[in-house]
Amino acid sequence: xxxxxxTVSHDNHGDxxxxxxxxxxxxxxxxxxxxxxxxxxxxxxxxVGGLMALLIRAExxxxxxxxxxxxxxxxxxxxxxxxxxxxxxxxxxxxxxxxQVPLMIGAPDMALPRLNNFSFWIxxxxxxxxxxxxxxxxxxxxxxxxxxxxxxxxGGMGVDMTIFAIHMMGVSSILGAINIIVxxxxxxxxxxxxxxMPLFVWTWLITAFLLIAVMPVLAGAVTMLLxxxxxxxxxxxxxxxxxxxxxxxxxxxxxxxxxxxMILPAFGIISQIxxxxxxxPLFGYDSMVFATAAIAFxxxxxxxxxxxxxxxxxxxxxxxxxxxxLIAVPTGVKIFNWVATMWRGAMTFETPMLFAVSxxxxxxxxxxxxxxxxxxxxxxxxxxxxxxxxxxHYVLFSGAVMxxxxxxxxxxxKWTGHRYNETLGKWHFWLTAVFFNITFFPQHFLGLxxxxxxxxxxxxxxxxxNMVSTIGAFGLGIAQxxxxxxxxxxxxxxxxxxxxxxxxxxxxxxxxxxxxxxxTFTTPPKIA
Amino acid sequence: xxxxxxxxxxxxxxxxxxxxxxxxxxxxxxxDLFCEITGVGGRTGTVTESTAALAKxxxxxxxxxxxxxxxxxxxxxxxxxxxxxxxxxxxxVTEVFYLARSKSRRATAGQAVPSVAPFDASRHxxxxxxxxxxxxxxxxxxxxRMAVRFVVDRELPxxxxxxxxxxxxxxxxxxxxxxxxxxxxxxxxxx
Ligand code: HEM
Ligand SMILES: [Cu+2]
Numbered sequence: 001x002x003x004x005x006x007t008v009s010h011d012n013h014g015d016x017x018x019x020x021x022x023x024x025x026x027x028x029x030x031x032x033x034x035x036x037x038x039x040x041x042x043x044x045x046x047x048v049g050g051l052m053a054l055l056i057r058a059e060x061x062x063x064x065x066x067x068x069x070x071x072x073x074x075x076x077x078x079x080x081x082x083x084x085x086x087x088x089x090x091x092x093x094x095x096x097x098x099x100q101v102p103l104m105i106g107a108p109d110m111a112l113p114r115l116n117n118f119s120f121w122i123x124x125x126x127x128x129x130x131x132x133x134x135x136x137x138x139x140x141x142x143x144x145x146x147x148x149x150x151x152x153x154x155g156g157m158g159v160d161m162t163i164f165a166i167h168m169m170g171v172s173s174i175l176g177a178i179n180i181i182v183x184x185x186x187x188x189x190x191x192x193x194x195x196x197m198p199l200f201v202w203t204w205l206i207t208a209f210l211l212i213a214v215m216p217v218l219a220g221a222v223t224m225l226l227x228x229x230x231x232x233x234x235x236x237x238x239x240x241x242x243x244x245x246x247x248x249x250x251x252x253x254x255x256x257x258x259x260x261x262m263i264l265p266a267f268g269i270i271s272q273i274x275x276x277x278x279x280x281p282l283f284g285y286d287s288m289v290f291a292t293a294a295i296a297f298x299x300x301x302x303x304x305x306x307x308x309x310x311x312x313x314x315x316x317x318x319x320x321x322x323x324x325x326l327i328a329v330p331t332g333v334k335i336f337n338w339v340a341t342m343w344r345g346a347m348t349f350e351t352p353m354l355f356a357v358s359x360x361x362x363x364x365x366x367x368x369x370x371x372x373x374x375x376x377x378x379x380x381x382x383x384x385x386x387x388x389x390x391x392x393h394y395v396l397f398s399g400a401v402m403x404x405x406x407x408x409x410x411x412x413x414k415w416t417g418h419r420y421n422e423t424l425g426k427w428h429f430w431l432t433a434v435f436f437n438i439t440f441f442p443q444h445f446l447g448l449x450x451x452x453x454x455x456x457x458x459x460x461x462x463x464x465x466n467m468v469s470t471i472g473a474f475g476l477g478i479a480q481x482x483x484x485x486x487x488x489x490x491x492x493x494x495x496x497x498x499x500x501x502x503x504x505x506x507x508x509x510x511x512x513x514x515x516x517x518x519x520t521f522t523t524p525p526k527i528a
Numbered sequence: 529x530x531x532x533x534x535x536x537x538x539x540x541x542x543x544x545x546x547x548x549x550x551x552x553x554x555x556x557x558x559x560d561l562f563c564e565i566t567g568v569g570g571r572t573g574t575v576t577e578s579t580a581a582l583a584k585x586x587x588x589x590x591x592x593x594x595x596x597x598x599x600x601x602x603x604x605x606x607x608x609x610x611x612x613x614x615x616x617x618x619x620x621v622t623e624v625f626y627l628a629r630s631k632s633r634r635a636t637a638g639q640a641v642p643s644v645a646p647f648d649a650s651r652h653x654x655x656x657x658x659x660x661x662x663x664x665x666x667x668x669x670x671x672x673r674m675a676v677r678f679v680v681d682r683e684l685p686x687x688x689x690x691x692x693x694x695x696x697x698x699x700x701x702x703x704x705x706x707x708x709x710x711x712x713x714x715x716x717x718x719x
Contacts, residue, residue: 111534112534112538174545178538178541178542178545181537181541182534182537182538182541185537186530186533186534186537212541212544212545212548213544213548214548215545215548216545216546216548216549216551216552217548217549217551217552217555218552219549219552220549220550220551220552220553221552224553224556235556237698238641238696238698239600239639239641239698239699239700240639240698240700243559243563243569245569246555246556246559249555249559250552250555253552253555311568311645311647312568312647313566313567313568313647313648316568
């Protein structure tokens with residue numbers, strides 16, 4: 001860690017010559033460039049992870065083994081999750097933070113620009129290593145993204161590559177989080193008090209604290225795996241006095257806050273979009289801030305709801321059940337506030353708003369299935385079935401990923417200076433929303449009927465719903481090519497966007513021209 | 529903006545990161561302690577012969593103790609209890625036997641790890657003597673009858689009528705095991 005504190009912010013690079021071509025991107029310390037790189041990387045990983053998902057769905061189209069042998073299948077479910085979580089969702093949100101946090105708080109750049117460059121450039125190497133594991137003799141990791149011992153202790157070299165890749169991703173996101181916290185604390189324009197910050201900035205501040213609190217714990221857990229594998233320790237080996245269940249506790253101590261790391265910035269994005277298109281200020285700003293903090297705080301105390309079935313004393317099961325249900329309260333406050341913001345607003349439904357409204361609606365479905373899973377006796381039935389898969393895709397795809405898509409449409413005109421094609425944007429939205437539900441809604445039924453997750457083959461009675469789900473998945477995948485097309489077109493050209501972009505938009509970023517010049521707010525703006 | 533302030537805050541946050549990495553490792557002894565106190569994970573208790581002898585059996589109560597056994601992959605042993613279950617009175621010392629037989633042509637060593645279900649019984653299941661206190665070494669094709677002396681103490685919650693004791697035998701390196709057994713025997717240490 002000693003090397004990082006050499007990267008102090010610099011205000012002296014105003015006029016020096018910009019390197020061209022690839023060197024510009026390799027050496028840039030500009031938050032806008034780095035934000036762009038993060039977003040492009042995340043989109044790329046969304047496509048890579050999506051391709052893996054399609055392989056999984058192709059295999060599950062009908063019973064029997066057609067496309068993948070079971071070992072490859074397990075590697076695909078594992079890598080799909082790791083790529084989506086650590087490659088698409090987390091870097092995507094960091095990309096939004098890089099672009100938006102300085103613009104929204106009136107800062108000239110991120111506080112630690114060189115660190116910023118470093119934390120991005122770790123990622124391509126980490127993912128080369130992770131995906132490279134597929135080429136080793138034993139293939140990639142096949143233990144599921146949760147890397148439970150003893151499976152992950154037994155795997156081949158691919159598991160070691162995964163462990164190192166996770167270390168690198170961890171370093172990247174910890175450095176990114178530190179940068180965001182320092183920026184928010186030290187670089188706010190005069191008058192931008194904490195309780196005046198846009199909600200997106202608030203949600204990211206809290207997310208960043210979650211990241212620095214739990215990513216090191218994950219790093220510790222995988223380090224223990226590594227030493228168990230190669231250096232004779234027995235953290236998770238009962239023969240040597242360890243306990244594999246302990247891995248699950250440590251993992252989920254990280255894992256549950258991690259799911260909030262993946263949703264809080266999404267809450268932030270739609271808290272920006274909804275007021276814009278409802279043309280009303282956000283309802284209950286203060287309660288939104290406190291609800292976000294409460295969710296983050298509680299998220300440290302509910303981890304064992306992922307392991308109700310490992311065997312726990314009754315008191316433990318009851319505690320984790322009620323604590324989990326308690327999180328639904330601040331979450332409900334947020335949903336109430338979004339709906340109240342829309343209530344009697346002068347609403348219009350441009351693409352970002354369509355995404356935001358659907359996030360509120362579909363995320364709520366995911367929250368409700370989460371509540372069902374939190375009920376201990378019910379979870380004994382649903383655990384490790386497709387019901388869980390349906391649950392987390394409702395919160396993660398129609399929560400996190402669709403919020404990012406909405407955010408992309410919302411800010412693209414600001415970032416590029418061009419309007420995207422609104423008709424195509426709406427097409428993209430409807431295709432995504434419809435195919436998403438075709439893909440994942442039937443998985444609730446499959447889970448309730450008892451279909452286990454992470455298996456390449458299944459009993460005949462599950463065939464119809466699986467076919468529907470696979471058809472939906474291919475539709476969903478193809479619809480994202482439209483997204484790529486729209487984004488690329490918008491970057492290249494299109495109708496010029498003015499500074500405000502959206503009639504109802506409020507906030508500092510909309511006072512800047514579209515696209516903003518490379519250096520913005522070099523003199524702090526005046527905050528009313 | 530002040531580079532100083534940025535550096536100072538970065539340093540503080542870096543301390544948090546390092547502390548949380550340490551906390552991850554701290555969870556290991558904490559988990560151990562938690563299991564010890566609550567019996568989670570089926571940790572059993574131990575008691576000495578003399579203390580156990582002092583307690584009087586509660587003849588008004590019958591508790592069924594069931595036995596199961598398994599070997600982990602990599603240990604070429606047959607291993608099973610010599611009785612399915614016994615009925616005991618809380619407080620009374622009981623002895624039961626397990627049988628292990630090596631199927632290997634080489635010397636092998638195993639370490640048995642006990643676990644008791646349900647959890648609220650595990651702390652009240654106290655072993656006086658057990659083959660799991662040290663690792664066991666078997667010569668090629670050797671067969672060994674191994675004893676467990678235990679007492680179910682009188683504080684066993686009244687709702688518990690059946691207790692299951694299970695053992696899992698894990699492969700441990702034969703040479704290293706011989707070493708540690710020697711020291712354990714020398715110091716009278718029990719696990
Ligand atoms: C009202 C809020 C929520 C509740 C009550 C809830 C409850 C649960 C429970 C009990 C499980 C464990 C199910 C099982 O394995 O048997 C679970 C799994 C999961 N949840 Fe949630 N959840 C909520 C919100 C979220 C959110 C917001 C996210 C992410 C953005 C999320 C992501 C996940 C994931 C990824 C898993 C599966 C992890 C795995 O086993 O691979 N959940 N949830
Ligand atoms: Cu959770």
